[in-house]
Amino acid sequence: EDQVTQSPEALRLQEGESSSLNCSYTVSGLRGLFWYRQDPGKGPEFLFTLYSAGEEKEKERLKATLTKKESFLHITAPKPEDSATYLCAVRGVSGGYNKLIFGAGTRLAVHP
Amino acid sequence: NAGVTQTPKFRVLKTGQSMTLLCAQDMNHEYMYWYRQDPGMGLRLIHYSVGEGTTAKGEVPDGYNVSRLKKQNFLLGLESAAPSQTSVYFCASSYSGQPLAKNIQYFGAGTRLSVL
Numbered sequence: 001e002d003q004v005t006q007s008p009e010a011l012r013l014q015e016g017e018s019s020s021l022n023c024s025y026t027v028s029g030l031r032g033l034f035w036y037r038q039d040p041g042k043g044p045e046f047l048f049t050l051y052s053a054g055e056e057k058e059k060e061r062l063k064a065t066l067t068k069k070e071s072f073l074h075i076t077a078p079k080p081e082d083s084a085t086y087l088c089a090v091r092g093v094s095g096g097y098n099k100l101i102f103g104a105g106t107r108l109a110v111h112p
Numbered sequence: 113n114a115g116v117t118q119t120p121k122f123r124v125l126k127t128g129q130s131m132t133l134l135c136a137q138d139m140n141h142e143y144m145y146w147y148r149q150d151p152g153m154g155l156r157l158i159h160y161s162v163g164e165g166t167t168a169k170g171e172v173p174d175g176y177n178v179s180r181l182k183k184q185n186f187l188l189g190l191e192s193a194a195p196s197q198t199s200v201y202f203c204a205s206s207y208s209g210q211p212l213a214k215n216i217q218y219f220g221a222g223t224r225l226s227v228l
Contacts, residue, residue: 004154009152031212032212032215034216034217036219041221041222042221042222043116043202043204043219043220043221043222044155044202044219045219046216046217046218049216051212087154087155089154089155091215098143098206098208098215098217099157100155100157100217101154102154102155102156103154104152104153104154105154
């Protein structure tokens, strides 16, 4: 059974304090690992897709990396506007209709 | 470009009442999805559609029905609402086919439903 576990559940950082969010997964034949950002009261917003171990993608202060068992979302020198819930999802070989399995998310709070 | 639009944004129902949530997308996507999001849990798929006139069950379909009469619209119905259906509902849409890199799900802003 495809499964996604995110840790920690919540993370509090001071502005400028770099850290990483973890997404551990089990999937039959990975066909993509997705990171989304979700602000309170809004829908998830797409950030990155990673397809193979060793792949990395960056956007502003965010960098996503992928291994065969987990993905990390590294946040460098975060700002208060980076506060949000970050969701991880995987698509496996059985996802013929683009099926995604989501983790519960990590709530990030960045304080000035 | 509106993307994915959900209506209504908020709704309060009494147990046993019915309602329909509307999702509209303007990206000409073939695939559409309905999810529910509950505290401490990931998004869970209720129903999905791979094209106009076709629908299928997802992970948690009980108590819900869907219809896709037009490519751009996907409706989620609750025939007899129960308190367990109190949740935030999200609609998403995506391209289908190759390359996989284009198969990103784009989400609406959500509908917050309370069933008393």
